[in-house]
Structures are given as C-alpha cells and as structure tokens.
Amino acid sequence: MDISTFKPAFVYTIYIASTPEKIWQALTSAEFSRQYFSGFAVELEEKVGGTFRVLMPDGSLHISGDVIVCDPPRKLVMTWDVNWPGLIEALGSTLVTYDIEPSGETVKLTLTQSHDRELSDDILSGGRAGWPAILSSLKSLLETGKVPAIQMEPPLKLLAALKEMGIKVPGM
Amino acid sequence: MSKPEFVYVTFIETTPDKLWQALTNGDFTECYWFGYRLDSDWKVGSSMTLGKGGNVMDECVILESDPPRRISYSWHPIYDDDMAKEKPSRVTLDLEPRGKVVKLTVTHQDFPEHSKVLPSISGGWPMVFASLKTFLETGQPLSLDPTSGT
Numbered sequence: 001m002d003i004s005t006f007k008p009a010f011v012y013t014i015y016i017a018s019t020p021e022k023i024w025q026a027l028t029s030a031e032f033s034r035q036y037f038s039g040f041a042v043e044l045e046e047k048v049g050g051t052f053r054v055l056m057p058d059g060s061l062h063i064s065g066d067v068i069v070c071d072p073p074r075k076l077v078m079t080w081d082v083n084w085p086g087l088i089e090a091l092g093s094t095l096v097t098y099d100i101e102p103s104g105e106t107v108k109l110t111l112t113q114s115h116d117r118e119l120s121d122d123i124l125s126g127g128r129a130g131w132p133a134i135l136s137s138l139k140s141l142l143e144t145g146k147v148p149a150i151q152m153e154p155p156l157k158l159l160a161a162l163k164e165m166g167i168k169v170p171g172m
Numbered sequence: 173m174s175k176p177e178f179v180y181v182t183f184i185e186t187t188p189d190k191l192w193q194a195l196t197n198g199d200f201t202e203c204y205w206f207g208y209r210l211d212s213d214w215k216v217g218s219s220m221t222l223g224k225g226g227n228v229m230d231e232c233v234i235l236e237s238d239p240p241r242r243i244s245y246s247w248h249p250i251y252d253d254d255m256a257k258e259k260p261s262r263v264t265l266d267l268e269p270r271g272k273v274v275k276l277t278v279t280h281q282d283f284p285e286h287s288k289v290l291p292s293i294s295g296g297w298p299m300v301f302a303s304l305k306t307f308l309e310t311g312q313p314l315s316l317d318p319t320s321g322t
Contacts, residue, residue: 014182015302015314105315106302132181136305140185144309148185151271 001079003068006095006114009124012131015106018142023100023107024073026138030055036137036147044078046070052078065096074100080113086167091123092116111135122161129155177281178294182301183273186308191267191274192240194304204307205300206318212245220245227251235262242266247280247289254288261289276301 016023026032030041039057044050048070054063065079080096081088095114100107113127129152137147162169184191194200198209208229212220214237222230229251236244248260259282266277278297283290296318303314 012180013298015299015316017306017310017312017314104317128179128181133183136183139302139305140309143306148183148273149271150183150273150275 001066001068001093003077003095003114005116007116008112008114009119010111010113010127010131012111012135014109014111014135014139015103016109016139016142017106020073020100020102020107022142023109023138024076026142027076027098032138032141036141037134044076046072052080065093068095069097084162084167084169086165087162090165090167091119109135120161122157126155126158129153175281176283176285176287176290177279178290178297179277179279180297180301181275181277182305183270183275184305184308185273188240188267188269188274190308191276192243194308195243195265196239204303204313206303206316214239214243232260232263236264240267247293249289249292252288255292258284258287258289261287261293276304 026036028042028044028046030043033040033042033054040062041055043053043055045052045067048067050067050070052065052067053061056062061083063080063082065081067076067078069075069077076098078096080094092115097112097114099110099112102108111131113131133150133152137150141147159169194204196210196212196214198211201208201210208222208224210220210222212218212234214220214234216234216237218234220232220234221228222232229249231248231250232245234243234245236242242264244262244264246260247263249255261280262282264279266279268275268277278301280293280297299314299316299318303316307313
C-alpha cells in the first residue's frame, strides 16, 4: 500500500507517566484496550503486513486494517477501517500512526490520523471527539490503574454526514 | 481555509470547581505548570500574568470569566522579542461535566499569519494539560522539561 498520498488530518499528543513498553502493550493488547477503549478488544499481529483488528464487546468486527510499520516500542502504523458497509468506498482508507518517545521521566505519545483525500470537518469530528477520550482514559489507566467512566455524546455530525453520503451505520 | 487555531481536549477525573481552582490559583498552577504562577483577580478586564521565579513571561487580560464553566484571556508572551511584537492571541478554557470526569477544552485562536506563538503553544498546552490531569488524579505532577520543545 502506498502511504505517501496520505496527509495528517488530526494529531493528538499526550504525555504519560509510564514506559514505552507499557504504552505499546496498552495500545496493542485486548487485555488493556477493553479497559480504556469502550470495551473494544484490539488484536495486532506484530509484523509488517500483519492484521490489525478491533472487536466489539460482543465479538463482532468493528475495525480492520493492515500493519504498515511495526517498530516496538517506538512506532506503529496501520490502516484503520471501520467495518460499515460503503464507508471505505466513500471515504477511502484511514491511516493511524502511533509515535512513542521518552520525554523527561514521561513518555510522549502522538496519534496521527491521516487520509488520502480531503474530508469534511463533520466526518473528521468523529476522530476529534473520540481520540482525546480514548487516550485520556489510557493515560488514567497507566497512571492510576483505573479508568474513570466518560459520558460521551453520540457523534451526531459524523452520523449525519455519513447518512448524507448513503452510508448505513449499523444499529442507527 | 480555516483560520489557524489550536484546539486540545482532555478528560480529567475531578469536579468543575476543583478544576477551576487548579486553572486559576497561582499556588495550584505552580505545582503542575512546571513552576509557573498565574496571578489575577480573574475579573473581566483585569490583568493576568504568567511568571516564574518573579519573572513575568506573559502579560494577559481577562476577557471572560464564568466560574466554573468558562475562562477566556488574551495571551501575550513578552519573554521573546518576536513574540512580544505579535498582537495578543486569545485563550478560552471550557469546563464541561461528563459524569465523573470533566471535559476540558482549550481553544487558542486569533493568531496572525506566520505566528511564532502558535507553534510554541501547540507544543506547550499538551504538556500543561497532561501534568494537570496527572496532578488532579494522582496528587503528583508530571516530570517533564517544558523547554525541550518536544
């Protein structure tokens, strides 16, 4: 897959009192992700060309992708495609990059969401709302051992924009 | 093209009242804001300074104050000649309860083209908010070097 055509649409940086190894583990294992990512299970085949999946709490497939760069515990790049009929055809693939770097006695985690085309603010509002909640929860989990429940509002602008494009969101 | 601005969101397990205090009390900010104090009476039109060790780094003016929901102030760094020449930008902090946590949003806007302040604050706010979150959730700030620029 040629990722040179992808441009960053959303970047989020967070500093966590932890180690790069623990952050890598938290980002790539279901045991951790179930706690900070709405009960979703992350599955990663740790090699370039490996598969990446996120399963819903009921075990059904929510997100699937291919691993593009795998350099534990420093950098992970993969496609991140939500399993809604017609979504990839309409929006193209999503590319997600995690950069993990020591910074002082903490670790700087940078999430970059990239696309191969211009997307509207309404479409991008889903990631802009979701990533800060997911990564704030990940930080709380690694620093305090627990995750405070965040009451999230449904991503109304995203859902309306998808409906406009004829994409059916399951359960909506 | 949208105007250049910086938006950053974090979620902190605390109450809006405690978060308001942490954002506006100099003794509090000194603990997590890498030794910086914010000093003001927080009334609209009043001045606010951000300083460290008695040196003022930013000269600001309170633009909006609605405890514990919203605070807005102008932002004018004076420690760097180029930044001091830029017209002040605007910081708005929004605090929204979300169950047992508070959603904290900083919107930093009104930058001139080719602003030198914008890249500086884009690196700075995530450090300040990360340390604030850790401080409120664990009682300890983050051990970070804000001058490293990364």
